[in-house]
Structures are given as structure tokens and as C-alpha cells.
Amino acid sequence: MANLKLMTAVVTATSLILTGCVNQPKPGTPESAALIQEKKKEKATEALEKRISEAPDWYMNPPRSDLAIYGIGDSLHSDLSTARRAATLKAQAAIAEATESFIASQTKVFFDGETFEATGNSDIVDQVIKNVVKETRLIGASIKESKFVPVDGKVQAYVLVEYPIGEANQALVNEIKKDATLTQRARRSEAFKELEKEVERMRNS
Numbered sequence: 334m335a336n337l338k339l340m341t342a343v344v345t346a347t348s349l350i351l352t353g354c355v356n357q358p359k360p361g362t363p364e365s366a367a368l369i370q371e372k373k374k375e376k377a378t379e380a381l382e383k384r385i386s387e388a389p390d391w392y393m394n395p396p397r398s399d400l401a402i403y404g405i406g407d408s409l410h411s412d413l414s415t416a417r418r419a420a421t422l423k424a425q426a427a428i429a430e431a432t433e434s435f436i437a438s439q440t441k442v443f444f445d446g447e448t449f450e451a452t453g454n455s456d457i458v459d460q461v462i463k464n465v466v467k468e469t470r471l472i473g474a475s476i477k478e479s480k481f482v483p484v485d486g487k488v489q490a491y492v493l494v495e496y497p498i499g500e501a502n503q504a505l506v507n508e509i510k511k512d513a514t515l516t517q518r519a520r521r522s523e524a525f526k527e528l529e530k531e532v533e534r535m536r537n538s
Contacts, residue, residue: 383489387482392491402435402496403477404428409489413481416490424494425474432501433466439505439528443519457515461508465501473500503532 388407395403406423410416440458478493506529509515519525 383482383484387480387484387489389478389480389491391478391493392480395493400498402428402431402498402501404431404494404496406492406494407490409484409487411487413488413490416481416488417479417492420479420490420492421476421494424492428474428494428496429466432496433462435498436462436465436501436505439502439524443509443522443525457512461505461512461515464508465504472504473497499532499535502528503535506532 392405392407395405397403404424404427406420406425406427408416408419408423410419440462444458474494474496476492477495478491480491482489482491509519509525520529
């Protein structure tokens with residue numbers, strides 16, 4: 334009886350193996366190429382699903398604050414340090430974009446009502462904004478959070494970079510003070526005077 338069961342199991346396994354072999358397309362045929370592509374798609378989908386499922390909460394929902402500007406970045410690379418660096422650069426680029434908008438809104442308040450087009454001062458203000466944004470890539474920005482996940486033989490990096498608004502404000506005041514005319518006009522705004530005081534407090538703290 335035991336031998337009969339063993340023989341039945343062997344026959345069943347052999348049948349399954351043979352069925353699988355029969356269903357496999359021959360190498361080099363269009364069917365084989367299609368099967369290979371399908372497997373590649375499945376593998377890529379699985380890797381993507383893992384990258385999404387492993388994404389940290391702060392990546393999916395970046396923090397917001399009146400004290401800092403945040404940028405997120407991600408990168409998939411075979412080398413950990415390269416993945417980290419690429420993700421950080423993406424986050425810094427996001428911060429630069431957000432800071433440009435923030436600084437532009439600040440300068441609009443400081444110079445509201447002034448006409449710069451005739452004197453060419455509008456170009457100076459634009460340059461001030463660009464210089465401040467440039468600073469965000471070099472000074473004050475730091476990695477707040479990071480996460481690394483192995484995905485299909487590579488490293489998926491997630492990075493959260495923080496840039497204190499105080500640093501942006503200080504850079505803005507410094508840039509405006511480089512031009513005497515801009516400084517004089519900016520100080521007609523109570524908002525700029527308050528910002529100067531805030532920056533001074535930050536320096537002395």
C-alpha cells in the first residue's frame with residue numbers, strides 16, 4: 334500500500350514537471366521573448382511596489398513649519414553613497430525652489446509700491462533673490478532624516494533636508510544691505526525693520 338502511494342506521488346510529480354516543460358516556449362521564439370519581457374515587467378513592478386511601501390511617513394507627508402523649509406529627495410542606485418548624494422541633491426533643489434518663492438514674497442512686501450523698472454533696480458532685486466537661493470545649497474541646510482532600503486540588488490535612498498527660515502532671512506538681509514539704495518528703500522517698510530531686528534537677535538543668541 335505504501336509502495337502504491339509512493340508510485341502515485343512520483344507519477345504526479347513527473348506529470349507536473351513534464352507539463353511545465355511542455356508549456357515553456359522554445360528559446361529564441363517570439364513566445365519566449367514575450368515571456369521574458371513579461372517577467373521583467375513583473376520584477377520591475379515588484380521593485381516599484383517595494384519602494385512605495387518602504388517610503389517613510391515624512392517622505393509621503395513632508396513636515397511643515399514656520400521655522401524651516403523642508404525638501405524631500407529619493408534615488409535608486411547600486412552604490413549607497415551615490416544614492417544618498419543624489420537624493421540629497423534632489424531635496425536641496427526642492428528647498429531652493431521653495432525658498433525662491435518665500436524670498437520673492439518677502440521682497441515684494443519690502444519694496445511694495447516702489448517702481449524699479451525705470452531705474453533698473455528690479456534687476457538688482459531679482460539678483461538678490463537668486464543670490465539668497467544660491468545660499469540654500471551651501472549654508473544652513475542639513476539632512477534631518479534618511480532611510481535606505483535594498484531593492485533588487487540596489488539601494489533606495491530617501492532623504493529629508495531641513496533649511497531654517499532664519500538662515501534664509503539672514504541671507505536676504507545681508508544681500509539687501511550690499512546695496513545702499515535697496516537698503517534705504519527697504520527700511521521704509523516696517524516689515525524689513527522687524528526682520529533686521531530678528532536677524533540681529535539670531536546673531537547674538
